Amino acid sequence: MLRRFLLLATAVLIGAAVPVAAQEKPRYGGELVFVVPSSPPSYDAHREETFGTIHPIAPHYNTLLRTDPTDKTGAKVVPDLAESWTISKDGRTYTLKLRHGVKFHDGSEFTSKDAKASYDKIVNPPAGVASNRKGEYVDVEAIQAPDPYTVVFRLKYPSASFLNSLASPWNWIYKADILAKDMRWYEQNVMGTGPFLFVEHVKGSHWVGKKNPNYWDKGKPYLDGYRAIFMTDSAAQVAAIRGERAMIQFRGFSPVERDTLVNALGPKITVQESAWNCVILVALNHEKKPFDDRRVRKALTLALDRYQGSTALSKIAIVKEVGGVQVPGTKFATPAADLEKLSGYGHDINKARAEARRLLKEAGVPDGFSFVYKNRGIPMPYEPLGVWLIDQWRQIGLNVRQEVIEAAKYYSELRGGNFEAAADFQCGYTVDPDLDLYKFESKDVSPSNYSRYVDRTLDELYEKQGRATDAEERKKYIREFERRLLDEEVHYIYTLQWHRIVPHSSRVHGWTITPSHYLNQQLDTVWLSE
Amino acid sequence: MIRYIVKRVLLMIPTLLSVAVLVFFLMRVVPGDIVELRFAGESSFAQKESLDKERARLGLDQPMWKQFASWMGGILRFDFGTSMWTGASILEEVRLRFALSLQLAIMATFIAVLLAIPLGVLAALKQDTWVDYVVRIFSIAGLATPSFWLGIMFILGLLIVFHWLPPMVYTPFWQNPIQNLAQLIWPALAVGYRYSAVATRMTRSAMLEVLREDYIRTARAKGLWQQLILSRHALKNAMLPVLTVIALEFAFLMGGLVVTEQVFNLNGLGLLFVEAVAHRDYTLTQALVLLVAFVFIFVNFMVDLAYAWIDPRIRLR
Numbered sequence: 062m063l064r065r066f067l068l069l070a071t072a073v074l075i076g077a078a079v080p081v082a083a084q085e086k087p088r089y090g091g092e093l094v095f096v097v098p099s100s101p102p103s104y105d106a107h108r109e110e111t112f113g114t115i116h117p118i119a120p121h122y123n124t125l126l127r128t129d130p131t132d133k134t135g136a137k138v139v140p141d142l143a144e145s146w147t148i149s150k151d152g153r154t155y156t157l158k159l160r161h162g163v164k165f166h167d168g169s170e171f172t173s174k175d176a177k178a179s180y181d182k183i184v185n186p187p188a189g190v191a192s193n194r195k196g197e198y199v200d201v202e203a204i205q206a207p208d209p210y211t212v213v214f215r216l217k218y219p220s221a222s223f224l225n226s227l228a229s230p231w232n233w234i235y236k237a238d239i240l241a242k243d244m245r246w247y248e249q250n251v252m253g254t255g256p257f258l259f260v261e262h263v264k265g266s267h268w269v270g271k272k273n274p275n276y277w278d279k280g281k282p283y284l285d286g287y288r289a290i291f292m293t294d295s296a297a298q299v300a301a302i303r304g305e306r307a308m309i310q311f312r313g314f315s316p317v318e319r320d321t322l323v324n325a326l327g328p329k330i331t332v333q334e335s336a337w338n339c340v341i342l343v344a345l346n347h348e349k350k351p352f353d354d355r356r357v358r359k360a361l362t363l364a365l366d367r368y369q370g371s372t373a374l375s376k377i378a379i380v381k382e383v384g385g386v387q388v389p390g391t392k393f394a395t396p397a398a399d400l401e402k403l404s405g406y407g408h409d410i411n412k413a414r415a416e417a418r419r420l421l422k423e424a425g426v427p428d429g430f431s432f433v434y435k436n437r438g439i440p441m442p443y444e445p446l447g448v449w450l451i452d453q454w455r456q457i458g459l460n461v462r463q464e465v466i467e468a469a470k471y472y473s474e475l476r477g478g479n480f481e482a483a484a485d486f487q488c489g490y491t492v493d494p495d496l497d498l499y500k501f502e503s504k505d506v507s508p509s510n511y512s513r514y515v516d517r518t519l520d521e522l523y524e525k526q527g528r529a530t531d532a533e534e535r536k537k538y539i540r541e542f543e544r545r546l547l548d549e550e551v552h553y554i555y556t557l558q559w560h561r562i563v564p565h566s567s568r569v570h571g572w573t574i575t576p577s578h579y580l581n582q583q584l585d586t587v588w589l590s591e
Numbered sequence: 592m593i594r595y596i597v598k599r600v601l602l603m604i605p606t607l608l609s610v611a612v613l614v615f616f617l618m619r620v621v622p623g624d625i626v627e628l629r630f631a632g633e634s635s636f637a638q639k640e641s642l643d644k645e646r647a648r649l650g651l652d653q654p655m656w657k658q659f660a661s662w663m664g665g666i667l668r669f670d671f672g673t674s675m676w677t678g679a680s681i682l683e684e685v686r687l688r689f690a691l692s693l694q695l696a697i698m699a700t701f702i703a704v705l706l707a708i709p710l711g712v713l714a715a716l717k718q719d720t721w722v723d724y725v726v727r728i729f730s731i732a733g734l735a736t737p738s739f740w741l742g743i744m745f746i747l748g749l750l751i752v753f754h755w756l757p758p759m760v761y762t763p764f765w766q767n768p769i770q771n772l773a774q775l776i777w778p779a780l781a782v783g784y785r786y787s788a789v790a791t792r793m794t795r796s797a798m799l800e801v802l803r804e805d806y807i808r809t810a811r812a813k814g815l816w817q818q819l820i821l822s823r824h825a826l827k828n829a830m831l832p833v834l835t836v837i838a839l840e841f842a843f844l845m846g847g848l849v850v851t852e853q854v855f856n857l858n859g860l861g862l863l864f865v866e867a868v869a870h871r872d873y874t875l876t877q878a879l880v881l882l883v884a885f886v887f888i889f890v891n892f893m894v895d896l897a898y899a900w901i902d903p904r905i906r907l908r
Contacts, residue, residue, distance in 0.1 A: 102629060102676050110630060191644040193630050193637050248678050264679065264687055265858040267760050290759050293862070294853035300746050301856070304756025325750075469623030469871050476627065508638060 087571060091589035093287040096298045096310040100265060100291040103248040106231045107183050108193055112578050115230055116311055117268035117289035119582040120282075121166070122233035122253035125157055125176060125212070126224065128491060128575070130586045133335060134391050135575025136492050138228045142171065142254065143212070146227075152219030152530050153202075155227070159210045163254050163277040165236050171254050173206035178237035180204050180214075182244065190244050197226060197496070219528050221535055222495035230490055230579045256282040256585040265291060276585070283571070283588035295441075302330075302564065308589075309565035312578045313337070315379055315441055322564045331567045333574035336382045336389050337559035338497070339488035341446050343434075344511040344553060349481050356424040358551035361482075362405035363417035364457040369410070370449055371557055378442040381560035386543045388558060388576045391492045392532070393539050403548045417457040431460040435474060435483040438467045443484055446556060475511040485511050485553070490579040494539050495527050501546050501553060512552050519545055519552070592899075599895070603888050607881060611666065614880040615659055618873050625675050625871040626651070649675050662877065676872040684863065684875060685882060691761050692860040695775055695782070696844035700837060702783030703790050710787075711794020711833075712826065715802060726791065733788025739850035742781040746854065749777075759856050778855045782848060786840050793836045797829035804828075830901055834894055842890040846883040 099113030106114050106122075127141040140146075143157035163171040184201050186192040200223065203215040216223060226232075233253060239246050251259040254277065257270035271286040290307060292298050299318045301307040303325050314322070322330050345352040345361065352358060367383045375381040382388075383406065385395030400406050407413055421430070436447040444465075451461045461482075466474055474480055489496040500507055502523050503515040519542065526538035546552055563574050571586040626645045630637045646652050650661065665672050671681040714726035749755050757777050762770040801807065802825055810820045849861040860879065867875040898905050 103678050108630075189644065189648065191630070191641045191648070193641055195641060196638050263760075263858070264677065264684060265863060266687075290856070291858075292759070292856045293866075294856065296743065297854060297856045300750060300756060301759055304750050304754075306756050306759050467623070467869075469625075469628050469869060472627040473622055473624055 085570065087283045087586075087588040088590055089283050089588070090285050093284050093309075093569065093584065093587060093589060094307045095287065095289055096292045096301050096307045097268075097289045098293060098295070098298060098310065098312055101268075104251055105245075105247040106233050107179075107235075108191060108248070109231075110193060112312060113291075115579050115582050117262075117270075117291075118251065119230060119233070120255055120257040120270050120287060120584045121251050121259055122255040123163075123583070124228060124230065124232050124234065125159075126228040127230075127583070128228050128580050130571075130581050130583070131573050133573055133575060134492065135338075135577050135580045136225070136391060138224050141228075142176070142234055143227075146224075148224075153216045155214040155216070155223060157212050157214075157227070159212060160277060161210060164275055165254050166252055166258050166273065167236075168275075169236065169238075171234070172209040173212045174209070174237040175234055176212045177204050177206040178240045179232065179235045180212075182235070182240060183232060187244060194229075194231065197229075219530050220495070221527060221530050222493050225491055225493045225496070228491070230582065256583060257284075257287060260286070267291060278585060282585045284584065287584060302326075302566070305329075305566070308569050309563065309572070311563060311572075311582065313379060313561040313563055316376055316562060319562045319564045329567055330564050331569070332562065332564045334563070335561045335574045335576050336384070337379070337561040337578070338388050338490075338492050338576040339486060339559040340384075341380070341442065341556045341559075342485040342487060342553050343450065343556065344475065344480070344483045344485040345551070346478055346481055346483075347512055347514040347552070348478055351424060351426050351430075352481060354424045355550055356420040357426055358554075359404050360417035360420040360424075360426075360457060361454065361459075362547070362551050362554045363413040363420070364459075365405050365450070365453045365554070365556070366410040366413075367406060367557060368408065370453070374442070374445055374449060374557065375560060378445040379559050379562065380442050380446060380557040382558035384558045385555070386498060386539065386546065387494065388492045391576065393492075393494055393536055395540070395543060399540060403544070404551065405547075405554075414457050421457065421459075428458040429460050430458070431462065432481045433462050433464050435471075435480045436463050436465045437471050437484045437486075438465050442559065447484060450556065476508075478511075478513055483511065488559075490577050492576055494535070498523055498526070498539075498542060501542075514550075514552050516545070516550060516552065519550075596896075599892050603885075603892075606888055607884060610884040611663065611877070611881060612659075614877050615662065615873075616655075618871070618876055619655060621871070623871045624651075625649070625873070628871060629676070662874070666881075671878045672874045674867075674872055674875040676867070676870045676875065681875055681878045685860070685878065688858055688860045688863050690763060691775075691858055692845050692848070694764065694771075695779055695848065695857065695859065696841055698775060698779035699783040699786055699844055700841050702779055703786035703840070704837065706783070706787035707790030707794055707833075707837075708826075711791045712798055712821065714791070714795040715798035716821075718799060723795075726795070730788040730791040730795075733784050733791075736785065737850075738778075738781045738785045738848075739854050741784060742778055742851050742854040745777045745781060757855065761858055774855075774857075778848075778851050778857060782844065782851055786844070789840060790833060790836055793833050794829065797832050798825060801825045801829045827901055831898060834897055834901070838890045838894040839887075842883075842887045845886045846879065 097113055097116045099111050101114040101118060102109055104118055123142045125141060125143040126138050128135050129137040129139045142160055142163060144160045146155060146157045148155055159173055165171060181204060183192055183194050184198040200216045200218060200220045201214060202217045205213040207213060235247055236252050239252060256273050256276045258273050260269040260271050262268045268289040272282055272284060276282065292301060298310050299321060302322055319332055345358050347353050371381055371383050385400055387393045405413060434447065434451060437443045447463050451463055454461050475483055487497060487500055500509050502510060502520050504510045504513050506520060522538055522542040526535050526542060529535040529538055547555060561574060568589045570590060571588045572581060575581055626642050630642060630645060650658055673680055674684050710726045714723045717723050758770055758774040761774060764771040807820060807825055810824050846860045846864055848859060849865050852859045852862040864879050867879060
């Protein structure tokens with residue numbers, strides 16, 4: 062037991078020191094072999110939603126801006142193909158100066174024409190081309206390329222999140238000439254400016270990239286190449302790392318899998334951990350009784366002992382942190398004092414549950430009232446969390462039955478409102494209030510508001526926080542939004558924040574965990590020790 | 592004989608057509624939508640307009656009869672279309688996995704036959720002796736042990752004892768036979784053992800039945816050599832039901848090894864099948880169902896032909 066604890070503590074401590082280690086002199090050479098627990102539907106990140114596209118393919122591309130690969134919060138924006146930027150005083154014009162001498166893998170030069178064409182495809186796609194991210198850029202009025210090395214974004218109104226949007230890991234820069242000929246060419250082909258050249262993709266098996274010798278960031282990348290192996294079964298993923306057939310799986314493992322690897326490999330494994338920008342929510346269908354009654358919804362959140370849940374569940378599932386609407390430890394996260402004031406976040410669970418029972422009685426909900434909780438058919442972490450929720454609600458006299466819904470049917474059920482209470486989730490590519498809160502706007506604004514309510518106050522607060530360019534002012538609106546969403550109206554229930562655990566070979570350096578499994582996948586800073 | 596073969600081949604057409612109609616409509620009855628799954632799933636921003644555009648692109652906005660007609664038209668031209676999920680040609684998607692699944696099925700069958708025939712015969716000859724009991728325990732254990740569990744045990748054993756794991760990526764046999772066998776021998780053993788258990792029991796009971804026949808007694812009375820009686824008279828006649836079992840198992844292996852493929856990370860047809868259904872990738876699922884149906888029909892056809900060769904009393908009429 063003591064040995065296990067010491068091994069784990071050492072591995073995590075080494076992991077915590079990774080940013081420091083990243084400052085060591087990188088070593089050139091070697092092939093990074095990593096596991097991807099999904100596979101890319103197409104090669105076009107502008108249209109896909111899965112990390113299965115990002116992990117193997119992002120190393121072939123650049124974005125205009127990116128998040129700092131050494132920053133653990135994953136929220137610090139730094140230059141990528143744009144070397145600098147300015148924002149006009151009214152906050153509505155973003156002017157980006159692009160790098161000179163950047164070449165696509167076919168040798169052609171990258172200019173503002175390519176940046177504009179790529180963003181046009183995302184923001185204003187032509188007829189017949191679906192852009193899943195169009196809704197994220199409703200604030201964009203015009204995209205201009207006044208000269209070959211300048212691109213200008215004009216907004217309809219100031220947007221506090223726009224810089225983060227430009228650093229989106231999905232917004233790969235494509236070649237304008239190719240897009241002009243065939244807007245869907247990138248779904249089946251690769252042509253970027255990134256640190257690695259495309260070598261091979263065997264569908265369902267693996268993806269291979271090799272070093273781009275003409276990469277614009279001189280001295281990078283350090284690796285000779287990389288090999289991504291697609292592997293859906295988590296036991297096989299653990300075996301691959303344990304058998305040293307693979308060095309890392311960037312998405313994350315469960316605590317039990319982490320412990321297995323640490324025990325088996327000892328100092329050969331390093332563990333990096335972070336709060337994860339994913340949270341399991343409970344959608345409460347406002348169109349079904351008694352969930353239209355805010356007293357009932359409040360009782361449901363008051364019943365949850367989140368702190369006890371965190372302690373127990375974090376040993377077996379990928380959930381841990383108790384937080385509000387932003388990832389704990391990040392810029393707009395809820396301070397502990399504010400968090401405790403929210404219903405269901407206090408430390409006196411007996412008092413909270415007594416209040417929950419009173420509210421249920423007041424709302425006319427009888428003891429032993431029964432309803433169905435529809436859970437997503439993905440075992441980790443939905444299954445343990447579902448069991449926990451049902452137990453928590455049982456303690457205020459509710460009799461909840463769990464119905465597990467297969468993934469393909471799950472969205473139809475939620476979108477169709479065919480549920481009373483259901484597992485839902487929010488997962489962002491970066492920690493940003495605009496991205497994380499959009500979901501909770503009224504149902505006629507947000508298509509993924511599965512609780513099916515209309516709350517214009519919430520919509521107004523969302524707009525205010527999004528346009529507040531002053532950080533303190535924005536924080537104020539976010540707190541108001543949070544209070545309304547989770548305490549006053551309890552439109553949704555936040556359960557526990559996911560916890561990202563990445564145990565990897567100690568040979569892997571230059572990669573820093575962030576709260577998002579979509580970030581830091583260019584691999585230009587990654588290197589392997591002997 | 593030729594007439595029989597032509598007749599059987601022609602009979603495949605209505606069977607495959609029925610399968611095609613059934614799978615097409617069943618897939619559309621099953622709840623779930625590829626577009627919602629792919630685009631609305633993880634994104635808060637997926638607008639209805641984008642989802643509708645994608646549905647139109649995939650032809651899902653068309654009336655069902657039109658979709659069916661278009662699909663059948665394609666099949667008649669041997670054009671199975673593209674996967675709705677990946678956009679790649681279905682023939683390409685299947686081709687990639689077919690070689691691995693076929694090789695694994697052949698290897699597992701080889702192992703199963705190698706174990707089942709001698710053990711089954713031996714158990715029958717030594718009925719109710721300790722040899723028979725050992726063989727029966729061996730085969731019952733094989734039936735009771737799921738092949739994926741045995742696969743997990745192999746992997747753990749290799750990891751813990753030898754600190755070694757089979758390769759994770761498939762290499763075709765003609766490119767590197769050692770690498771290829773190092774990956775596939777373990778799942779072939781895991782699957783072949785369970786497969787052999789079924790065949791061993793079938794061989795044993797078929798042999799026991801045949802060994803009690805009059806013609807075997809007559810052969811013995813004539814003073815024929817025991818080996819000759821076994822190989823020419825007993826085994827050949829006992830092979831009919833065994834062959835059926837082996838063939839059906841072989842056909843099953845071509846698309847049914849989902850969990851074993853997951854455990855060993857094999858890029859085979861079983862896993863592709865499950866993913867296609869999970870993604871509601873109609874075109875790919877339909878093509879795979881047709882492929883598996885074809886394999887079953889073809890294998891049955893070959894078994895029927897083999898029957899005539901093994902037992903000339905069977906007339907192909």
